[in-house]
Amino acid sequence: VRVPLHFDIPMSPVTSRRHLPRGEARAAIIAHASRLMRGRGFASTSVDEICLQAGVTKGAFFHHFASKEALVPTLIEAWVGDRAAQYGRALEAAGEDPLIRLEALFGSLRENVREPPEGIPACLLGMLAQELSLHHEPLRDAFARCFAGWTDLVAGLLAEAKVRHPPVVDFDPAEVAWMLNSLWQGTLLVAKSREEGRRLAEGNLEHARAYLRLLFHGPAALPGSRAET
Amino acid sequence: VRVPLHFDIPMSPVTSRRHLPRGEARAAIIAHASRLMRGRGFASTSVDEICLQAGVTKGAFFHHFASKEALVPTLIEAWVGDRAAQYGRALEAAGEDPLIRLEALFGSLRENVREPPEGIPACLLGMLAQELSLHHEPLRDAFARCFAGWTDLVAGLLAEAKVRHPPVVDFDPAEVAWMLNSLWQGTLLVAKSREEGRRLAEGNLEHARAYLRLLFHGPAALPGSRAET
Amino acid sequence: VRVPLHFDIPMSPVTSRRHLPRGEARAAIIAHASRLMRGRGFASTSVDEICLQAGVTKGAFFHHFASKEALVPTLIEAWVGDRAAQYGRALEAAGEDPLIRLEALFGSLRENVREPPEGIPACLLGMLAQELSLHHEPLRDAFARCFAGWTDLVAGLLAEAKVRHPPVVDFDPAEVAWMLNSLWQGTLLVAKSREEGRRLAEGNLEHARAYLRLLFHGPAALPGSRAET
Amino acid sequence: VRVPLHFDIPMSPVTSRRHLPRGEARAAIIAHASRLMRGRGFASTSVDEICLQAGVTKGAFFHHFASKEALVPTLIEAWVGDRAAQYGRALEAAGEDPLIRLEALFGSLRENVREPPEGIPACLLGMLAQELSLHHEPLRDAFARCFAGWTDLVAGLLAEAKVRHPPVVDFDPAEVAWMLNSLWQGTLLVAKSREEGRRLAEGNLEHARAYLRLLFHGPAALPGSRAET
DNA sequence: ACACACGGGACCTCCCGTTTGT
DNA sequence: ACAAACGGGAGGTCCCGTGTGT
Numbered sequence: 001v002r003v004p005l006h007f008d009i010p011m012s013p014v015t016s017r018r019h020l021p022r023g024e025a026r027a028a029i030i031a032h033a034s035r036l037m038r039g040r041g042f043a044s045t046s047v048d049e050i051c052l053q054a055g056v057t058k059g060a061f062f063h064h065f066a067s068k069e070a071l072v073p074t075l076i077e078a079w080v081g082d083r084a085a086q087y088g089r090a091l092e093a094a095g096e097d098p099l100i101r102l103e104a105l106f107g108s109l110r111e112n113v114r115e116p117p118e119g120i121p122a123c124l125l126g127m128l129a130q131e132l133s134l135h136h137e138p139l140r141d142a143f144a145r146c147f148a149g150w151t152d153l154v155a156g157l158l159a160e161a162k163v164r165h166p167p168v169v170d171f172d173p174a175e176v177a178w179m180l181n182s183l184w185q186g187t188l189l190v191a192k193s194r195e196e197g198r199r200l201a202e203g204n205l206e207h208a209r210a211y212l213r214l215l216f217h218g219p220a221a222l223p224g225s226r227a228e229t
Numbered sequence: 230v231r232v233p234l235h236f237d238i239p240m241s242p243v244t245s246r247r248h249l250p251r252g253e254a255r256a257a258i259i260a261h262a263s264r265l266m267r268g269r270g271f272a273s274t275s276v277d278e279i280c281l282q283a284g285v286t287k288g289a290f291f292h293h294f295a296s297k298e299a300l301v302p303t304l305i306e307a308w309v310g311d312r313a314a315q316y317g318r319a320l321e322a323a324g325e326d327p328l329i330r331l332e333a334l335f336g337s338l339r340e341n342v343r344e345p346p347e348g349i350p351a352c353l354l355g356m357l358a359q360e361l362s363l364h365h366e367p368l369r370d371a372f373a374r375c376f377a378g379w380t381d382l383v384a385g386l387l388a389e390a391k392v393r394h395p396p397v398v399d400f401d402p403a404e405v406a407w408m409l410n411s412l413w414q415g416t417l418l419v420a421k422s423r424e425e426g427r428r429l430a431e432g433n434l435e436h437a438r439a440y441l442r443l444l445f446h447g448p449a450a451l452p453g454s455r456a457e458t
Numbered sequence: 459v460r461v462p463l464h465f466d467i468p469m470s471p472v473t474s475r476r477h478l479p480r481g482e483a484r485a486a487i488i489a490h491a492s493r494l495m496r497g498r499g500f501a502s503t504s505v506d507e508i509c510l511q512a513g514v515t516k517g518a519f520f521h522h523f524a525s526k527e528a529l530v531p532t533l534i535e536a537w538v539g540d541r542a543a544q545y546g547r548a549l550e551a552a553g554e555d556p557l558i559r560l561e562a563l564f565g566s567l568r569e570n571v572r573e574p575p576e577g578i579p580a581c582l583l584g585m586l587a588q589e590l591s592l593h594h595e596p597l598r599d600a601f602a603r604c605f606a607g608w609t610d611l612v613a614g615l616l617a618e619a620k621v622r623h624p625p626v627v628d629f630d631p632a633e634v635a636w637m638l639n640s641l642w643q644g645t646l647l648v649a650k651s652r653e654e655g656r657r658l659a660e661g662n663l664e665h666a667r668a669y670l671r672l673l674f675h676g677p678a679a680l681p682g683s684r685a686e687t
Numbered sequence: 688v689r690v691p692l693h694f695d696i697p698m699s700p701v702t703s704r705r706h707l708p709r710g711e712a713r714a715a716i717i718a719h720a721s722r723l724m725r726g727r728g729f730a731s732t733s734v735d736e737i738c739l740q741a742g743v744t745k746g747a748f749f750h751h752f753a754s755k756e757a758l759v760p761t762l763i764e765a766w767v768g769d770r771a772a773q774y775g776r777a778l779e780a781a782g783e784d785p786l787i788r789l790e791a792l793f794g795s796l797r798e799n800v801r802e803p804p805e806g807i808p809a810c811l812l813g814m815l816a817q818e819l820s821l822h823h824e825p826l827r828d829a830f831a832r833c834f835a836g837w838t839d840l841v842a843g844l845l846a847e848a849k850v851r852h853p854p855v856v857d858f859d860p861a862e863v864a865w866m867l868n869s870l871w872q873g874t875l876l877v878a879k880s881r882e883e884g885r886r887l888a889e890g891n892l893e894h895a896r897a898y899l900r901l902l903f904h905g906p907a908a909l910p911g912s913r914a915e916t
Numbered sequence: 917a918c919a920c921a922c923g924g925g926a927c928c929t930c931c932c933g934t935t936t937g938t
Numbered sequence: 939a940c941a942a943a944c945g946g947g948a949g950g951t952c953c954c955g956t957g958t959g960t
Binding site: 709733734735745746749753754755 | 948949950951952953957958959
Binding site for chain 1: 952
């Protein structure tokens with residue numbers, strides 16, 4: 001005798017998980033972790049959510065990475081690789097003149113603000129460096145090296161430019177490169193809290209270019225200049 | 230970029246005296262929360278530790294603040310209040326000339342790097358804005374207003390300076406002020422990951438001053454300049 | 459020198475509290491606690507919320523009541539007082555005949571379902587008895603006494619009715635009164651989970667009346683009856 | 688009604704063996720949560736205690752259930768499953784006649800009061816419906832469906848009985864089934880607060896049977912009846 | 917190379933009640 | 939008779955990581 005006490009469960013906890021094909025788990029973890037951490041930072045991004053969004057299980061995560069922190073180096077490696085490729089393409093298209101190549105580099109930056117990757121206008125490096133530098137020495141050095149990679153590129157261009165276009169005011173290429181690096185990181189940071197983040201970024205880029213032009217060519221090169229006597 | 234892993238979270242353990250005199254709990258919470266979050270960020274600072282260091286209980290914490298998030302506005306209010314007082318003192322001692330007053334303001338910034346408050350060379354505003362701007366609209370606006378407070382001050386000085394010292398190259402005071410703000414926030418961020426953080430900060434400040442001098446006076450005002458013909 | 463680092467707090471924790479005139483705190487606590495616990499039960503109603511809704515502080519609460527549980531006896535006292543007054547009015551208007559008086563009592567019950575006090579169709583007694591009877595002996599006895607108050611009233615009416623209208627089937631007035639009490643408490647409980655709670659209540663009341671009519675007058679008194687031979 | 692105060696929460700402490708064999712955690716959680724909530728209700732049963740008694744950790748709990756609330760559907764599903772099995776056994780042994788099968792069902796109810804499962808004379812459904820119906824719509828519907836399962840069973844038997852044993856007074860099987868459901872839920876509720884809870888339950892069951900007999904056979908079927916003229 | 921159950925504990929929240937003051 | 943700061947701790951949630959199995 002079957003008694004018809006029927007009952008369907010509502011509110012069943014969602015355990016939907018699309019399983020990825022084998023071997024793609026690692027890449028998916030990196031991609032989604034990068035995206036999430038770029039938006040929320042390291043501490044606020046849980047391993048669970050990374051796995052959920054990447055469509056893998058925690059077992060897969062801890063198979064590929066010993067811990068949550070162990071993910072970070074891989075993450076920034078992938079990030080700087082992507083950036084380097086992007087800059088490389090821009091420079092390649094820019095020709096020989098180091099000043100024009102610099103302009104092309106600035107154009108790349110502006111593009112990252114105009115159409116930020118995955119809609120998140122932030123730099124993974126800046127986000128993680130802010131959060132983790134003071135408390136994890138090995139990571140701090142990694143961040144420093146990543147920043148140095150960018151400034152080396154810029155400093156190289158500036159040094160070349162000094163040879164080709166002797167500047168009106170002398171300067172240390174490395175110092176200026178670091179200053180530009182700081183300016184850009186700060187721009188991204190400040191832009192997060194402003195409605196007109198893009199305008200801020202473009203304005204700041206404009207002033208960076210203005211500074212370089214003043215250094216290389218003097219006031220005559222700028223609009224709005226009153227020629228000195 | 231291969232980095233070993235492990236996390237230690239050292240943070241100057243302050244003499245934890247339990248049971249403060251009545252009425253001081255709130256102030257203690259604010260002070261210690263500000264210090265801790267400046268070092269670790271919002272997410273990595275637990276309410277437990279704030280209370281422990283402040284010498285109060287969690288009951289007291291949640292009596293004064295509805296949530297951990299609700300603490301943030303109070304925190305940044307206190308922070309900008311402190312900064313405003315510091316800048317006010319510096320400006321007061323600087324006299325009338327707006328360019329000299331700007332120099333004094335830069336001096337204040339440099340001092341904050343040379344002898345950072347509580348040994349932590351970071352700006353609470355930058356730390357929290359980086360972490361929370363994208364995920365909490367009201368806070369984002371608060372951060373924007375705080376940044377605007379600083380840029381208004383600087384833009385005002387620049388506008389005055391333009392009147393008193395007609396610049397060689399015209400510029401928009403507000404734009405330049407925002408650029409300086411971004412540069413400084415970025416400087417603090419990047420400095421965190423470099424051994425020679427202080428040198429970076431001083432170099433960047435030097436370039437900021439150089440940019441202003443170029444705008445106001447032209448290349449002749451700078452050392453290392455080759456006078457144009 | 460005042461520096462214009464302006465900042466207005468958003469998200470200030472709401473501490474709006476309308477202060478009652480003196481001496482009304484106790485009554486307000488009772489009224490709002492009764493309402494809240496009728497809807498959510500004892501455990502899910504916090505002292506904080508009672509105070510918030512009543513517009514008093516916790517200081518006031520614990521001035522009038524030694525603890526949260528100490529509030530319960532006062533609460534049910536007030537509740538049965540209200541019910542008794544309501545039933546009293548209904549009986550007064552019903553005249554002398556005990557069967558008609560019973561009908562009037564049923565009418566009161568139906569009214570409490572049709573237009574439940576404060577929109578919450580529930581009996582404070584039933585709610586609290588369900589939650590607290592098994593774990594608090596003194597309270598359990600209090601609930602028993604409250605239920606007994608109602609059944610005594612009904613049993614008295616039934617006894618009177620037996621004298622005035624000799625029943626077709628003999629019954630124990632007290633037993634039937636308790637059965638009616640159980641039926642009504644169960645009706646309120648089950649009605650909570652059904653869309654058509656009111657219809658359920660009215661149907662159940664109809665069957666209660668049918669039962670009494672069968673006891674007193676036999677099947678002939680009911681519509682749909684086939685007279686026996 | 689003045690009552691002293693204090694709360695003790697005794698509840699049979701089950702041999703807490705830690706670390707169950709793999710795969711039994713979920714079942715243990717359900718079993719112990721059901722027992723505890725049947726005694727204390729939803730709000731007063733902490734996840735901690737469920738885990739303690741079930742011999743699992745909170746990690747295991749929140750692995751299997753997204754939240755405390757999400758546990759409820761599973762709980763009532765298990766409960767109605769158990770009841771359905773019990774009723775099924777009773778009906779199976781009762782034979783064909785629907786009135787005798789109804790008697791058997793009533794016998795099952797009486798048994799649950801005489802020797803309540805785990806010593807707790809309460810219905811999980813009634814307890815949870817009372818607490819949660821007004822505040823959680825999906826759960827409310829689940830409770831309604833569970834109640835409807837029982838009444839469908841009873842209404843079916845009544846409909847069959849009407850065919851086999853044409854009643855003296857016509858009635859709607861579903862309505863009567865809901866009335867019996869309400870009566871039984873109310874009986875369990877009221878019984879909690881009375882010393883003589885079992886006597887109350889048996890008395891109420893007796894009156895339920897009396898009502899049915901009056902409907903089907905008229906007063907002649909009952910002891911204590913005075914035959915009508 | 918992954919899936920899944922689970923361990924153990926940190927974390928935020930909030931709750932009941934006390935203390936001190938007015 | 940109340941107001942408000944505060945104590946102490948329980949409670950629900952979730953998090954990182956481990957083990958076992960496939």
